[in-house]
Amino acid sequence: MGVDQSVKTVSADSINSFHLNEKKRIKVKPFNKASLIIQLTIISLVLVTIYTFISFDYSDINLFEGIISTFQNVKIMFLEPHFKHFSFVTALYQVMITLGLAFLTTLFGALIALFLGFFAARNLSSKPVSAAIKGFVAVIRSVPTVLWVLIFAVAAGLGSVAAVIGMTFHTVGYLIKAYSESFEELDEGVIEALKASGANWWQIIFQAVIPSSMTYIISWTFLRFEVNFAVAVAMGAAAGAGGIGFDMFMASGFYFDLREVGVITYFVLAFAIALELIATKVKTNLKTSA
Amino acid sequence: MQADVFVKKRWNSFIFLLILLVVTFVSIVITEFNMAKGLASLPKALQWGFTNFYPDEMALTKLPDILNKLRETVLISVAATTVGAIFAFLFALFGSRTTKVNGVLSKVSRGIATIFRNIDISAWSMILLFSFGQSALTGYFALFFGSFGFLTRAFIETIDEVSSSSVEALQATGAGYFSIIFQSVIPSGIPQMISWILFMIETNIRSATLVGILTGTGIGFAFDLYYKSLNYHTASLVVIVIVITILTIEYISNYVRRVIL
Amino acid sequence: MTTLLQLNHVSKHYGNDTKALSDVNFSVKEGEFVSIIGPSGAGKSTLLRCINRMVDANSGEIIFDNVDIAGLGKKDLKKARTKIGMIFQHYNLVNRLSVIENVLHGRLGFKSTLAGALGLYTEEEKRQALQILGVLGLQEQIYKRSDQLSGGQKQRVGIARALIQNPKMLLCDEPIASLDPNASKIIMDHLKNISASMGITVLVNLHQVEVALKYSDRIIGVNKGSLIFDGPPNEITAEIIEAIYGSEAGDLMFDLGGQYAG
Numbered sequence: 001m002g003v004d005q006s007v008k009t010v011s012a013d014s015i016n017s018f019h020l021n022e023k024k025r026i027k028v029k030p031f032n033k034a035s036l037i038i039q040l041t042i043i044s045l046v047l048v049t050i051y052t053f054i055s056f057d058y059s060d061i062n063l064f065e066g067i068i069s070t071f072q073n074v075k076i077m078f079l080e081p082h083f084k085h086f087s088f089v090t091a092l093y094q095v096m097i098t099l100g101l102a103f104l105t106t107l108f109g110a111l112i113a114l115f116l117g118f119f120a121a122r123n124l125s126s127k128p129v130s131a132a133i134k135g136f137v138a139v140i141r142s143v144p145t146v147l148w149v150l151i152f153a154v155a156a157g158l159g160s161v162a163a164v165i166g167m168t169f170h171t172v173g174y175l176i177k178a179y180s181e182s183f184e185e186l187d188e189g190v191i192e193a194l195k196a197s198g199a200n201w202w203q204i205i206f207q208a209v210i211p212s213s214m215t216y217i218i219s220w221t222f223l224r225f226e227v228n229f230a231v232a233v234a235m236g237a238a239a240g241a242g243g244i245g246f247d248m249f250m251a252s253g254f255y256f257d258l259r260e261v262g263v264i265t266y267f268v269l270a271f272a273i274a275l276e277l278i279a280t281k282v283k284t285n286l287k288t289s290a
Numbered sequence: 291m292q293a294d295v296f297v298k299k300r301w302n303s304f305i306f307l308l309i310l311l312v313v314t315f316v317s318i319v320i321t322e323f324n325m326a327k328g329l330a331s332l333p334k335a336l337q338w339g340f341t342n343f344y345p346d347e348m349a350l351t352k353l354p355d356i357l358n359k360l361r362e363t364v365l366i367s368v369a370a371t372t373v374g375a376i377f378a379f380l381f382a383l384f385g386s387r388t389t390k391v392n393g394v395l396s397k398v399s400r401g402i403a404t405i406f407r408n409i410d411i412s413a414w415s416m417i418l419l420f421s422f423g424q425s426a427l428t429g430y431f432a433l434f435f436g437s438f439g440f441l442t443r444a445f446i447e448t449i450d451e452v453s454s455s456s457v458e459a460l461q462a463t464g465a466g467y468f469s470i471i472f473q474s475v476i477p478s479g480i481p482q483m484i485s486w487i488l489f490m491i492e493t494n495i496r497s498a499t500l501v502g503i504l505t506g507t508g509i510g511f512a513f514d515l516y517y518k519s520l521n522y523h524t525a526s527l528v529v530i531v532i533v534i535t536i537l538t539i540e541y542i543s544n545y546v547r548r549v550i551l
Numbered sequence: 552m553t554t555l556l557q558l559n560h561v562s563k564h565y566g567n568d569t570k571a572l573s574d575v576n577f578s579v580k581e582g583e584f585v586s587i588i589g590p591s592g593a594g595k596s597t598l599l600r601c602i603n604r605m606v607d608a609n610s611g612e613i614i615f616d617n618v619d620i621a622g623l624g625k626k627d628l629k630k631a632r633t634k635i636g637m638i639f640q641h642y643n644l645v646n647r648l649s650v651i652e653n654v655l656h657g658r659l660g661f662k663s664t665l666a667g668a669l670g671l672y673t674e675e676e677k678r679q680a681l682q683i684l685g686v687l688g689l690q691e692q693i694y695k696r697s698d699q700l701s702g703g704q705k706q707r708v709g710i711a712r713a714l715i716q717n718p719k720m721l722l723c724d725e726p727i728a729s730l731d732p733n734a735s736k737i738i739m740d741h742l743k744n745i746s747a748s749m750g751i752t753v754l755v756n757l758h759q760v761e762v763a764l765k766y767s768d769r770i771i772g773v774n775k776g777s778l779i780f781d782g783p784p785n786e787i788t789a790e791i792i793e794a795i796y797g798s799e800a801g802d803l804m805f806d807l808g809g810q811y812a813g
Contacts, residue, residue: 025674026651026674026677026678026681027694028649028651028652028655028670028672028677029649029652030649030694032696033549034481034549034550034647037546037549037550038480038481038484038550041484041488041546041550042484045368045371045372045487046372048365048368048369048372049368049369049372049373051365052365052366052368052369053369055365056426056427056430057425057426063427066421066422066427067421069420069421070417070418070420070421070422070431073417073420073421074417077417093320096320097320097321099317100316100317100318100320100321100323101317101321101323103313103314103317104314104317104318104321104323107310107314138537138540139533139537141536142496142532142533142536142537142540143529143532143533144496144497144499144500144532145496145500146499146500146503146510147499147513147529147532150513150517151335151339151343151529152331152335154335154338154342154522155331155334155335155338156327156328156331156334156335159322160321160322160323160324161323161324161327161328161331162331164321164323164328165328165331165332165335230408230410230412233410233412233413234410234411234412234500237412237413237416237504238412238500238503238504242321242322243321245412248413248416249416249504252416252417252419252420253416253419256420258420261416261417264413265409265413265417268408268409268410268413269405269408269409272408272409272410273404273408276404276407276408455639455641455643456643456644456645456646458605458639458643459637459639459643459644459656459709459712460656460659461605461632462603462605462632462635462636462637462722463632463633463636463637463656463657463659463660463712463713463716464628464629464630464631464632464633464659464660464716465629465656465659465660465662465667466629466659466660466662466664466667468664468667468668469659469662469664469667469668470659471668472667472668472669472670473645473652473656473659473667473668473670474645474656477645477647477648478645478646478647478648480647481647
């Protein structure tokens with residue numbers, strides 16, 4: 001008692017000892033690698049941005065006019081929305097289709113990712129298997145969803161089948177990363193204790209791993225559902241997946257009807273915000289109950 | 291007692307599974323998703339991929355053109371993210387519980403960010419098509435709006451999580467608002483914020499592909515062009531180029547994160 | 552000794568019915584070492600934060616150095632806060648910055664917006680920072696990042712940040728609640744030393760009765776937002792402890808306290 005342990009363990013390698021009567025300016029910011037990398041990152045981002053603006057091809061467009069007309073367009077969209085090519089009920093039905101696509105994708109993705117996630121987690125699997133899955137998944141993730149959908153559309157034809165399978169690819173890639181990282185945060189002791197009691201691998205998975213990472217699994221899955229809703233809208237527009245995205249694409253690209261785009265945007269916005277609110281609720285509930 | 295807990299637990303899981311099944315069924319019906327066709331198309335797609343979806347010599351001659359489009363896409367993604375981050379930081383300062391100036395302003399800036407975040411980038415690009423037409427600026431603004439909305443939320447969470455305690459300490463010393471921002475909020479939150487920015491750049495390059503398809507610019511347009519003209523060999527080269535780019539950027543981001551976090 | 556701080560009828564409630572403080576009155580003299588004890592949730596932390604208005608009291612006067620803090624505008628409040636140092640349970644340092652930068656943060660209240668934002672400190676201020684760090688035994692840690700320090704060291708940085716303000720008073724909110732006994736003793740010794748040798752008033756929230764008994768000139772007992780006791784440590788009895796902490800707990804804690812204090 002009463003021994004100053006923190007003083008005892010003073011590091012001897014500190015060369016920055018100071019002298020009070022030294023006349024030299026006293027340095028305040030010591031050098032460290034992290035700060036250097038942060039500064040370099042910021043500088044490169046800024047330089048690339050400036051270069052981008054300089055190298056933009058402004059010849060066909062007037063930036064100023066464009067911005068003004070954007071404001072006007074947004075005003076028309078949101079303040080004077082109307083239905084023309086479809087009704088409120090059809091719009092609602094189309095949103096449901098988009099939600100359905102998002103749901104199926106998330107469900108299939110979660111099931112596959114959960115299974116593969118165990119093998120991708122370093123502490124539950126062997127090193128080479130984990131590295132192989134993670135590497136493979138990184139490649140899958142790096143292909144934009146829209147390309148997955150379009151590639152599958154060649155074999156399956158444009159439509160919900162290609163959309164769901166294509167979107168599932170990216171979802172699997174995303175969720176395997178999220179799940180396996182949650183599993184890796186699991187306390188080694190828990191696994192060790194069950195191993196010591198003679199439990200086999202699957203028993204450990206079901207009795208320890210799943211229950212203790214359940215909150216992470218749910219919150220990541222729901223987050224992905226939220227993302228998939230947006231993706232499903234986009235796939236409707238860009239890859240013929242149907243749903244509200246397709247209507248938006250038609251209103252914008254074929255009928256050039258700003259007001260109808262406005263209506264659709266309201267629909268998408270309402271559902272997206274609702275999903276975000278639910279996701280936040282789920283997250284805080286899980287946090288407090290955990 | 292003990293048994294009750296287990297029974298209740300089992301019931302809960304049962305009801306959860308039931309709901310899941312019903313929703314799945316409804317979704318399958320409503321989207322006209324065909325399970326059998328889906329499963330059957332997988333091997334078909336695989337077979338098609340191996341026989342058609344690889345770059346041939348002809349495709350390689352298009353590489354300079356593809357790289358040029360890629361350059362455009364990467365530049366736009368980085369610029370949109372950077373400018374978005376600057377705006378997001380300002381809005382996050384106003385929106386965060388820790389650094390808000392007043393309650394009304396906080397609600398307003400959070401609200402604006404929520405709207406921008408929840409209108410998907412694809413929707414933004416279709417809206418912006420009206421003003422900027424098929425130009426790189428359409429894509430730039432679409433990505434900028436999306437990044438701004440997402441990063442504002444991420445930055446607000448970062449400030450509230452990482453900086454709130456040191457902000458409290460500086461407020462107690464009587465420090466002014468700007469001193470607190472520059473001496474506490476920025477130094478403590480910057481690693482996380484950069485991590486979010488890097489994440490956003492990765493996401494934006496992927497989204498830029500989609501935006502490109504919709505607006506006829508960048509690498510997305512290149513893919514769409516070859517895809518629609520059934521030139522799958524060249525289209526596959528575009529995919530490979532995108533994959534390499536994104537993996538490279540992911541590698542750099544991971545390195546930066548490892549050092550700074 | 553003159554009175555430095557005087558609280559008159561200070562009340563604070565959150566929402567409509569959660570009362571955090573009800574009609575608190577007490578005064579503190581210059582150079583006094585006063586501990587505030589009470590169970591967790593008693594309002595100790597709120598009480599401390601009302602003094603420098605990190606939390607705004609709903610009613611009452613807080614006279615510090617002959618000025619009513621409760622009535623000050625933004626600018627004057629900042630000026631008043633420079634005279635009051637604060638120390639936190641979780642140290643509240645900017646983890647990524649060096650020790651000396653964290654200490655110099657205590658000077659920000661004296662700076663113009665630009666100098667503060669850019670972190671421009673005079674050589675005199677830096678020398679003072681080094682001197683204070685020397686007194687607190689941190690001369691070897693000056694350029695370390697503060698997240699590389701132990702808890703006890705972090706808290707000493709927190710004390711240094713408060714001292715460089717040249718404060719008249721230190722508010723310490725559970726300064727040792729996250730520390731082991733050895734580090735706690737060092738921190739409490741430093742605080743006692745600051746009060747005794749520099750004449751700085753120290754007001755410290757504690758939940759360890761025995762520590763309060765050992766170090767304080769005076770003890771204030773709080774329960775459910777009300778003052779239960781205000782007097783020197785030798786007037787504390789088992790009954791008073793029981794009144795502050797609730798039944799049964801009194802005997803237990805007092806016995807424990809007796810052991811440690813002896």
